Each structure stands twice: as structure tokens, then as C-alpha cells.
Amino acid sequence: MPGVEGFMYPNEVSLYWSVLIVLYPFITGLVAGAFILASLERVFRVEAVKPTYRLALLTALAFLIVAPLPLQLHLGHPERSFEMYLTPHRSSAMAMFGFVYLWYLMAVLVVEIWLDYRADIVRLSQSTTGWKRLLYRIMTLGSDNISQGALRIDERVGWLVTLIGIPSAFLLHGYVGFIFGSIKANPWWSSPLMPVVFIFSAMVSGIAAVMLLYMAATRLRRQPIDMRCVDTIAMYMFYIFIVDFSLEMLDLIHRIYEADESFRSLDFMVHTRLRFSQIVLQLIVGTLTPILLLALTQVTKLSAIVRKRIYVISASLALIGIFAMRWNVVIGGQLFSKSFLGYTTYKMALATREGLLVSIALTILPLLILAVLVKLLPPWTEQTHASIPAAAAAQAH
Amino acid sequence: MRIPKDARHLFRLAGLFAVGTLSFLVIRSFIVPRSFGQYGHYRGASIAEIAAHPVHFAGHQTCETCHADVAQTKSSGKHAQVNCEACHGPQAKHADDPSIDPGKPDTAVLCVRCHAASAARPKGFPQVDADAHSNGLPCQTCHQPHNPAIAAGGSK
Numbered sequence: 001m002p003g004v005e006g007f008m009y010p011n012e013v014s015l016y017w018s019v020l021i022v023l024y025p026f027i028t029g030l031v032a033g034a035f036i037l038a039s040l041e042r043v044f045r046v047e048a049v050k051p052t053y054r055l056a057l058l059t060a061l062a063f064l065i066v067a068p069l070p071l072q073l074h075l076g077h078p079e080r081s082f083e084m085y086l087t088p089h090r091s092s093a094m095a096m097f098g099f100v101y102l103w104y105l106m107a108v109l110v111v112e113i114w115l116d117y118r119a120d121i122v123r124l125s126q127s128t129t130g131w132k133r134l135l136y137r138i139m140t141l142g143s144d145n146i147s148q149g150a151l152r153i154d155e156r157v158g159w160l161v162t163l164i165g166i167p168s169a170f171l172l173h174g175y176v177g178f179i180f181g182s183i184k185a186n187p188w189w190s191s192p193l194m195p196v197v198f199i200f201s202a203m204v205s206g207i208a209a210v211m212l213l214y215m216a217a218t219r220l221r222r223q224p225i226d227m228r229c230v231d232t233i234a235m236y237m238f239y240i241f242i243v244d245f246s247l248e249m250l251d252l253i254h255r256i257y258e259a260d261e262s263f264r265s266l267d268f269m270v271h272t273r274l275r276f277s278q279i280v281l282q283l284i285v286g287t288l289t290p291i292l293l294l295a296l297t298q299v300t301k302l303s304a305i306v307r308k309r310i311y312v313i314s315a316s317l318a319l320i321g322i323f324a325m326r327w328n329v330v331i332g333g334q335l336f337s338k339s340f341l342g343y344t345t346y347k348m349a350l351a352t353r354e355g356l357l358v359s360i361a362l363t364i365l366p367l368l369i370l371a372v373l374v375k376l377l378p379p380w381t382e383q384t385h386a387s388i389p390a391a392a393a394a395q396a397h
Numbered sequence: 398m399r400i401p402k403d404a405r406h407l408f409r410l411a412g413l414f415a416v417g418t419l420s421f422l423v424i425r426s427f428i429v430p431r432s433f434g435q436y437g438h439y440r441g442a443s444i445a446e447i448a449a450h451p452v453h454f455a456g457h458q459t460c461e462t463c464h465a466d467v468a469q470t471k472s473s474g475k476h477a478q479v480n481c482e483a484c485h486g487p488q489a490k491h492a493d494d495p496s497i498d499p500g501k502p503d504t505a506v507l508c509v510r511c512h513a514a515s516a517a518r519p520k521g522f523p524q525v526d527a528d529a530h531s532n533g534l535p536c537q538t539c540h541q542p543h544n545p546a547i548a549a550g551g552s553k
Contacts, residue, residue: 007516085421086429089438106414114410141413143406150403157407341516 006342015334015346018354020070022330023362025176025198026323027067030366032173032199033206034060035109035165040236042162048232054116054379055217056210061109062370068101070362073353093182097175104172108165114139115158117377119146135376173202180329187262188333193251200244205322207237208315213370215312221380227304231297234311238294241318245287248325265340273335273343278328286321290314453487460488463495467543474544475523484542504536 004013038056040046072078084095085102114121122144125136174195181194211233218225255263270278293314297307331346349355400408435441460481461468471477482488484502491499505527514524525531531538539547 141409
């Protein structure tokens with residue numbers, strides 16, 4: 001049989017979970033990571049990252065809207081997925097995730113964005129015309145109270161929402177790891193460390209994505225990049241990356257030491273079929289290289305231009321590495337036989353429902369949504385913060 | 398209770414959520430079938446619907462009422478425990494109306510489903526590399542499918 005080596009059970013020859021299922025934890029991870037970055041400013045009062053606060057929230061929203069689409073496309077009958085909202089089964093991790101997703105989208109992200117932008121929305125509903133005015137008026141929910149008192153309440157409630165949002169973000173992405181980690185029949189997945197590794201890698205990818213988006217958007221707007229901001233983000237990314245790497249190594253060492261009956265088979269797979277995606281892409285290119293590059297910026301004094309370049313390179317490599325990690329988990333877990341006697345191959349289709357082109361489209365789609373969101377709700381602090389006190393003062397009088 | 402003026406917009410938001418949740422519950426009450434959960438986590442009425450499906454399999458006892466000779470041949474061979482319709486497919490229509498042709502299985506395709514060599518099968522189970530074993534000839538050239546030992550004779 002082409003692509004099959006050794007012995008495979010008949011139902012293991014072709015993979016059921018395609019590249020779309022790789023994309024799903026990747027996109028969800030970006031959401032969780034972007035939100036954690038936003039919470040740095042809001043809850044942990046890291047003032048330096050303020051310029052990315054709103055962008056991080058909008059990025060999280062844009063990616064969260066797209067997060068279920070890879071799953072929907074994977075299903076033969078996507079409309080049936082709504083059944084899990086109508087008649088949820090408590091023993092189904094997937095059904096419960098539907099509610100975690102909805103909670104995170106509606107009770108955390110949308111509320112936090114609304115509270116943070118309310119003053120801007122009210123101001124825009126007064127200064128714009130046509131359909132935009134109508135849209136902003138709807139978004140104000142009929143209340144144009146942006147007095148100091150109202151904004152103070154918004155600030156306090158927003159803080160509380162972010163506080164609730166942190167465990168929610170952990171829950172959202174921890175769940176994705178849980179889905180894999182709880183499959184006890186698959187030794188490549190079955191590990192209680194899986195949710196934790198997923199959360200930390202999510203934080204790295206989300207932070208890297210927002211940093212890249214911030215740098216790209218600032219450049220497009222011909223504004224100077226706030227170096228204090230990107231230096232701080234890079235520092236957090238570096239620390240979280242080290243924790244993430246340590247956890248992955250802990251998992252690896254544990255597997256090597258435990259060396260259960262699956263070990264030889266999995267070890268062979270890592271050295272053959274997954275050599276490029278796991279050892280080269282994930283470990284060397286996507287983890288060690290960015291960690292070393294970021295370490296360089298932490299221990300030496302480099303000029304701003306060099307630091308910027310290093311940040312762009314290491315954030316891009318981190319995203320590649322974390323995508324490779326998702327790939328190795330999802331695809332790697334289906335490449336070996338449960339008999340541990342054979343291996344199959346995943347051949348990605350090009351223009352099918354679950355093919356490469358759809359995956360590329362699904363990766364670009366959140367960026368388009370983000371572009372629309374940024375147009376509607378400009379996240380740039382230098383434009384808005386100057387005008388808010390004026391509008392608030394006008395309201396107070 | 399008087400709502401503080403500066404917090405009214407938050408109550409509007411809460412109201413919107415309440416309306417959303419209520420709408421969901423109302424829509425849900427219309428969409429979810431009445432019999433859902435009657436017996437378990439599924440639509441109760443589906444049991445009656447499935448029971449009303451036409452029966453496709455006749456069962457070996459029905460076959461044997463007419464094909465007693467085949468049942469006799471089968472009973473002494475290795476295939477004694479294999480049900481008629483496992484190879485011949487569902488035959489309820491043929492049992493109801495014997496003039497309906499039950500069709501004849503192609504042994505070259507049928508037999509290898511169970512007897513193609515595979516490491517997943519028990520060692521004692523007869524299995525062959527079909528190409529090398531029969532050189533493309535249909536299995537029944539040598540084996541009588543109802544009693545497959547060579548000694549029982551083929552082409553019947």
C-alpha cells in the first residue's frame with residue numbers, strides 16, 4: 001500500500017483529522033495568547049505594553065470568530081454542530097467546549113472590548129454619518145453617558161471581566177489540550193501535561209502574533225514603534241517561551257524514562273516521519289533559535305534596529321514552531337499503528353474542503369476580520385486617548 | 398430599586414444578554430423534538446421510526462426452509478457457523494418472492510475479504526496471497542464455498 005510501512009489496522013491507513021484540525025488549536029492558541037498579553041496591561045498593570053492592549057483584544061476577537069470554522073469545515077454536516085448547544089451531553093468534552101467558547105466570546109471578549117471602547121463608540125456615533133453612525137449608535141446600546149463616573153465604573157467592571165477572562169482563556173485553550181491529552185488509547189496524546197503545554201505554547205504564539213501585528217501596523221501607519229513596549233513584550237515572550245520549552249522537555253524526559261510499550265514505536269516515528277516537522281521545524285527552527293535570539297536581546301545591549309529585526313525574526317520563527325508543534329501533535333498522533341508495528345503517511349490535499357487552500361484562506365480570514373475591526377474600532381492610543389477626556393469633559397458639563 | 402445613572406448602560410448590556418438567552422431558550426423549545434430525552438439522550442420517537450424500516454435480512458432459518466440441501470452441505474464444513482446472508486447479502490425480498498434473483502457472489506472478491514493474508518488475523522486462520530495462490534482463477538474452481546475443503550470438491 002503506498003505510504004504505509006509495516007502493519008497498520010485497516011482503519012488507521014488514512015488520517016481522519018486533517019490539517020484543519022492542526023489549524024484549530026493554532027488559531028485558538030493565538031486567541032488565548034493575545035488575551036493574556038492584554039491582561040498584562042489591565043490586571044498586572046504592565047504599563048509598557050499599553051500600546052498593544054486594544055490591538056491584542058481585537059486580535060483575540062478576530063481569531064476567536066474564525067476558531068470554530070476549521071472544525072465546521074471538517075464536519076460532513078456542519079449544521080449538526082449546533083445540536084451541541086441545543087441538547088448538550090455533559091459527558092462530551094466537545095459539547096462542553098461549545099459553552100466555554102460562547103462564554104469566552106460573549107461574556108469576556110465582547111464585554112471587555114465594549115467597555116474599553118465605549119467612550120470612543122459614543123464619540124464616533126456623534127461624529128460619523130450614514131451607516132457608520134447607525135452602527136455606532138447600535139453599539140452604544142442607546143446610552144451616551146461617558147461621564148467620569150460612568151467611565152470609572154466601566155474601568156472597574158472591565159478590570160473584573162479581564163480578571164475572570166484570564167482563567168477563561170486558560171480554560172479555552174487548556175480544553176484544546178485536554179481533548180488530546182484525555183485520549184487514553186493514543187500514547188502520543190495521552191498525557192496530563194498536554195493542556196499545560198498547550199496553554200504555554202498558546203501564550204507564546206499569541207504574544208508573538210500581536211507583537212508582529214503591532215510592528216507591522218505601526219510601520220504601515222508610518223508611526224514610530226514604541227521600543228519600550230516591544231522590549232517588554234519580547235521579555236515576557238522570552239520567559240514564557242522558556243517555561244513552555246521546559247514543560248515540553250519535561251514531557252519528553254518523562255516519556256523517555258517511562259519508556260512504556262509505545263516508546264520504541266514513537267521514537268522511531270520522531271526520527272523518521274516527523275524528523276523534519278518535529279526536530280528541525282519545531283525544536284531547532286521554532287523553539288531553540290527564537291529562544292537564543294531573544295536571550296541575546298536580554299543579555300546584550302543592541303541597537304533598536306537590531307532588536308526590532310531580532311523580534312520580528314524570533315516571533316515569526318516562534319509562530320512557525322508552534323504551528324509545527326500543533327502539526328506534530330495532531331498529525332503525528334495518527335501516523336503510527338496502535339499495534340506499534342507500522343506507520344502511515346499524511347498527504348495533504350490541495351483544493352478540497354480540508355485541503356491546503358482552505359487552510360490558507362482560514363489563516364488569512366482572521367487578518368481580514370481584524371482589518372475591519374481596526375477600521376471600525378481604532379486601537380491606536382495616540383489618536384483616541386487625547387480625544388476621550390475632551391468628550392468625557394463635554395459630557396460631564 | 399433605583400439604578401445609579403452612571404451604571405445604566407451596564408444594565409442595558411445585561412438586559413441584552415437576558416433577551417439573548419431568553420430568545421435562545423424559546424427557539425430551543427421549538428427546535429428540540431418533543432420526544433428528546435424520553436428514554437435517554439436521544440429522540441424517543443426515533444425508535445418507532447427505526448422499527449418501521451423494512452426488514453432486509455431474512456435470517457438463516459428462512460433460507461434453510463427451501464435450501465435444506467445447502468444447509469446440509471454447509472453443516473459438515475468449516476463454514477457451518479457462517480450465516481447465509483453474510484456472503485449472499487440481505488435476502489428478505491428473495492425470501493418473500495423467490496422469483497426475485499438473489500444474485501451470485503463473485504468468489505474472487507468475496508473470499509479474500511476474510512482469507513487475504515494479513516498479520517492482523519490469527520495464525521491458525523486460513524489465509525492466502527490470492528494472486529500467488531490461484532493465479533486469478535475464481536476460488537470456487539477448486540473450493541466449494543459451502544464446504545470449502547478441497548476434498549469436498551469445487552465448481553458446485
